[in-house]
Amino acid sequence: MKPKPFVLDPFGGLGDFAPNQELLNQIKVFETGAANATATVAARITDQSSAYDYVQILTSFQNRVLAGFFAHPVFGVPAQRLNTLINQEVVRAGLFINEQSQTIIQYGGTPRYGYTPGVGVRAL
Amino acid sequence: MRRAFYTHWTLPRRTPGSGYEHDWPTRAHAYLAWALSTTLAARHVGPVEIMTDAEGADDLAWIGLPAMLRVGLGDDLRPLVRFWTAGKLATYGLASQIADTFVHLDNDVFLTQPLPDAIWAQTLGVQSVEPLTLPNYAGYYLPTMEALEARFDVPIWAMDTAARLEDRPAYNLGLLVANDAGRSVLADTATHGLAMLFMAAELATDLPPSNVCVVAEQYTFGAVARVRGVPVTPLIPDAATPDGQAHAARLGYVHLFGAAKRDAAALDRLVRRARRECPNAYQRIVSRFPL
Numbered sequence: 001m002k003p004k005p006f007v008l009d010p011f012g013g014l015g016d017f018a019p020n021q022e023l024l025n026q027i028k029v030f031e032t033g034a035a036n037a038t039a040t041v042a043a044r045i046t047d048q049s050s051a052y053d054y055v056q057i058l059t060s061f062q063n064r065v066l067a068g069f070f071a072h073p074v075f076g077v078p079a080q081r082l083n084t085l086i087n088q089e090v091v092r093a094g095l096f097i098n099e100q101s102q103t104i105i106q107y108g109g110t111p112r113y114g115y116t117p118g119v120g121v122r123a124l
Numbered sequence: 125m126r127r128a129f130y131t132h133w134t135l136p137r138r139t140p141g142s143g144y145e146h147d148w149p150t151r152a153h154a155y156l157a158w159a160l161s162t163t164l165a166a167r168h169v170g171p172v173e174i175m176t177d178a179e180g181a182d183d184l185a186w187i188g189l190p191a192m193l194r195v196g197l198g199d200d201l202r203p204l205v206r207f208w209t210a211g212k213l214a215t216y217g218l219a220s221q222i223a224d225t226f227v228h229l230d231n232d233v234f235l236t237q238p239l240p241d242a243i244w245a246q247t248l249g250v251q252s253v254e255p256l257t258l259p260n261y262a263g264y265y266l267p268t269m270e271a272l273e274a275r276f277d278v279p280i281w282a283m284d285t286a287a288r289l290e291d292r293p294a295y296n297l298g299l300l301v302a303n304d305a306g307r308s309v310l311a312d313t314a315t316h317g318l319a320m321l322f323m324a325a326e327l328a329t330d331l332p333p334s335n336v337c338v339v340a341e342q343y344t345f346g347a348v349a350r351v352r353g354v355p356v357t358p359l360i361p362d363a364a365t366p367d368g369q370a371h372a373a374r375l376g377y378v379h380l381f382g383a384a385k386r387d388a389a390a391l392d393r394l395v396r397r398a399r400r401e402c403p404n405a406y407q408r409i410v411s412r413f414p415l
Contacts, residue, residue, distance in 0.1 A: 120373045
């Protein structure tokens, strides 16, 4: 199945999240459920669509938290910790967001170069 | 005397489920790449040696490559079958004992011109810098490094705690040049990198093996060089940038990684160049594995 296009929204707005106790609670919830969520998601990822959904959810949440971080640096430490956690979850699920093609691919080679057409090819 | 080394560790390709059964689109392309890359290296570097296992020697002997097939990769690497860089790391260690000045090339690297003298004059030369983190990438290699560090003490990283993970240098080693002063870095890279892979084989089975491979090779090399205070000189800037592409083309340096192995135009260039540069090997290959 062809991957859905992925549009990165770096700062996605604050949305429902305010940089306050609610943010910290969300982080705690995420930490608590991260291991179980990863196992569940890894089990149900059978095609690119579900992989896309998973990464989109994680990234959306991550971006909103980071938006809070930038608005209120006092929350920088937990927000960065959450950022790391989310990244780890994505890696554990074997997923990777390709920047150039705006798609999600599964690990299977050096991820960054999965869509890079070599180097110096025209000299061959 | 300058030498060129390659690695042909066949165990991952012979092991179903290892994740490395496939590389080139056809066996013909794989053998043509061997023929062309070693022919050009023999012309532009010097004697060529391919470090391999017994099956790998059988796999390549019939082509008539301008290279010595040295069976130096043994069964001791079997626990590392999920990690393709184990073969390269072992070759780094062996090559550092064999030659004073050498280049290690991947078989998808083609030197269409001699390497610049400046790169040979350096203690260590590499293809390009490999960033650890990239904007908009979901973690890239950083989470793998963090996970590995959290699970066991990696000796080389313990030596390199002065730098943040993000600041530690790493390099794409499609090409790796070492002169006499740089050989010890390669030997240490092999020791620490293989140790890391043996630990990962036991303790990090849930992490993407290709990420672990890159960390064990590229980042271990960067860390060893940094700790030892040995400078590393990139041949080209970041290979994924237009500037890097321009530099590579100007130097005649070709690396068919990533999507290049699935790109019809790039593969056609490989076939035509191999037919021109090494016609005897070409005929043997295409008569056995028609394109």
